[in-house]
Amino acid sequence: MTRTEHVALKGTRDGLVLYFDPAADFGVLMNELDKLLKNSVQLLQGASVRCYSGKKEFTEDEHAGLETILKKRQLELTGWLTPEEVGVPGKSQSYATQDKETRIWEEGMEEGSCLFVERTLRSGKSVQFDGHVVVLGDVNPGAEIIATGNIAVLGSLRGVAHAGATGERKASVSAYHLAPTQLRIADVVTRGPADEADGRGPEIARIKDDQLIVESAGVKSWRGKAR
Amino acid sequence: MGEVIVVTSGKGGVGKTTTSANIGTGLAAAGHKVVLVDTDIGLRNLDVVMGLENRIVYDLVDVTSGNCRLKQALIKDKRFANLFLLPAAQTKDKTAVNPEQMKVLAAELKAEFDYAIIDCPAGIEQGFRNAIAGADRAIVVCTPEVSAVRDADRIIGLLEAAELRNPKLIINRIRPEMVKRGDMMDISDILDILAVELIGVVPEDESIVISTNRGEPAVMDKTSKAGEAYRRITKRITGEEVPLMNLDVPIGIMDRLKRLVGLR
Numbered sequence: 201m202t203r204t205e206h207v208a209l210k211g212t213r214d215g216l217v218l219y220f221d222p223a224a225d226f227g228v229l230m231n232e233l234d235k236l237l238k239n240s241v242q243l244l245q246g247a248s249v250r251c252y253s254g255k256k257e258f259t260e261d262e263h264a265g266l267e268t269i270l271k272k273r274q275l276e277l278t279g280w281l282t283p284e285e286v287g288v289p290g291k292s293q294s295y296a297t298q299d300k301e302t303r304i305w306e307e308g309m310e311e312g313s314c315l316f317v318e319r320t321l322r323s324g325k326s327v328q329f330d331g332h333v334v335v336l337g338d339v340n341p342g343a344e345i346i347a348t349g350n351i352a353v354l355g356s357l358r359g360v361a362h363a364g365a366t367g368e369r370k371a372s373v374s375a376y377h378l379a380p381t382q383l384r385i386a387d388v389v390t391r392g393p394a395d396e397a398d399g400r401g402p403e404i405a406r407i408k409d410d411q412l413i414v415e416s417a418g419v420k421s422w423r424g425k426a427r
Numbered sequence: 428m429g430e431v432i433v434v435t436s437g438k439g440g441v442g443k444t445t446t447s448a449n450i451g452t453g454l455a456a457a458g459h460k461v462v463l464v465d466t467d468i469g470l471r472n473l474d475v476v477m478g479l480e481n482r483i484v485y486d487l488v489d490v491t492s493g494n495c496r497l498k499q500a501l502i503k504d505k506r507f508a509n510l511f512l513l514p515a516a517q518t519k520d521k522t523a524v525n526p527e528q529m530k531v532l533a534a535e536l537k538a539e540f541d542y543a544i545i546d547c548p549a550g551i552e553q554g555f556r557n558a559i560a561g562a563d564r565a566i567v568v569c570t571p572e573v574s575a576v577r578d579a580d581r582i583i584g585l586l587e588a589a590e591l592r593n594p595k596l597i598i599n600r601i602r603p604e605m606v607k608r609g610d611m612m613d614i615s616d617i618l619d620i621l622a623v624e625l626i627g628v629v630p631e632d633e634s635i636v637i638s639t640n641r642g643e644p645a646v647m648d649k650t651s652k653a654g655e656a657y658r659r660i661t662k663r664i665t666g667e668e669v670p671l672m673n674l675d676v677p678i679g680i681m682d683r684l685k686r687l688v689g690l691r
Contacts, residue, residue, distance in 0.1 A: 320622060321584075322580045322581060322583055322584030322587075323577050323578070323580040323581040323584065324581040324584055324585075325584055338620075338622070340580050340620055341577055341580070341620070342577050342580065342581060356619075358620070
């Protein structure tokens with residue numbers, strides 16, 4: 201999920217949903233939306249989006265403005281969600297808590313939606329996903345993955361990985377070659393190993409007793425580019 | 428129909444301009460009709476490296492904005508009649524040209540020349556977007572430094588996003604004795620991260636400094652090691668298969684003994 205102060209963009213099983221803070225000014229919302237989309241546009245191009253703004257109704261002009269911004273980023277506005285659909289009783293609740301209610305932890309860390317990235321993530325690339333992320337390739341230094349679920353890299357993980365980004369401490373990060381610049385799981389952050397020992401094989405990182413522990417993935421048959 | 432090749436790197440100072448000058452000159456020496464295009468508007472250098480600074484009348488911006496015809500802005504090289512330079516403007520900045528204009532220019536150059544070598548400015552902003560707009564192929568120059576590799580990685584990502592797939596890599600200014608001591612990234616370290624095809628390795632060479640100052644590309648200097656590397660790169664660009672240059676440092680007797688007993 202990506203967000204600014206008053207706007208949040210979230211992937212759900214039924215497509216993308218934009219949350220607007222009902223209390224915020226329209227101009228502020230559009231500014232933030234534009235910024236938000238600018239940063240994640242490559243990831244989203246061509247997708248359809250539904251919006252949610254609590255019980256607040258947008259005027260026609262505002263509506264048109266919103267559509268222009270979405271169109272500029274090649275997104276299509278397909279409809280509005282009602283509070284009932286989002287499952288929030290009343291608009292007194294802010295979207296921050298809405299996210300909590302719909303996030304994937306009800307499914308645990310073993311199931312849930314998953315994003316497959318079938319290429320190497322190079323420096324400057326950022327992948328953010330509400331669910332698990334699997335990369336078929338490397339994650340180079342300067343690239344980042346932020347997922348609310350687990351992260352698995354079938355290659356070298358040298359960039360930044362943040363699993364369980366919404367606070368899920370059961371999340372894990374695994375890779376054939378685990379040498380991240382920085383590793384984050386939920387609220388725990390560690391730096392990568394200073395000296396890179398080669399050929400340790402596949403490893404998995406998870407939180408144990410408030411500490412981030414890296415251990416061998418323990419699958420003897422894992423082979424491939426283990427360096 | 429010719430080919431437009433952009434020489435880029437992300438980081439500054441890794442040798443884009445030197446590489447452009449040498450590849451262009453090398454291709455011209457092999458008999459191809461070549462144009463060098465400097466897109467580093469406001470910080471032009473390629474004319475100096477080619478020793479053609481004092482012949483500039485019109486420049487790239489004059490062409491794209493319609494102040495003159497392309498033919499008027501092209502400067503014929505001192506050495507080769509089939510080598511031309513389209514210099515950058517020095518008094519404007521990168522916003523004086525847009526990618527659409529560059530595409531038009533590239534099409535025009537392709538019709539006229541076998542190869543158009545585009546010297547890209549450092550950075551990933553408009554200058555970069557202009558430079559890659561009309562390109563068919565890309566060559567990424569990288570030095571064996573972590574910072575240069577990081578930037579090259581970003582550039583390769585951006586090139587791929589712009590549909591310029593399979594860029595070729597030149598590793599520039601490598602110092603074999605430092606690599607051997609383990610003080611410099613070696614070729615495989617760099618390829619491990621960048622995962623693109625290597626088209627040449629150019630050793631650090633004092634003759635480059637001399638030839639750059641003189642305005643005579645090192646590729647014409649038969650005694651220069653870097654010149655030899657560029658000659659091989661030129662051949663590879665035209666599709667010939669030539670081995671990478673042997674950069675091995677002479678092996679001492681202790682090394683040989685160690686190797687014999689299997690210590691390394």
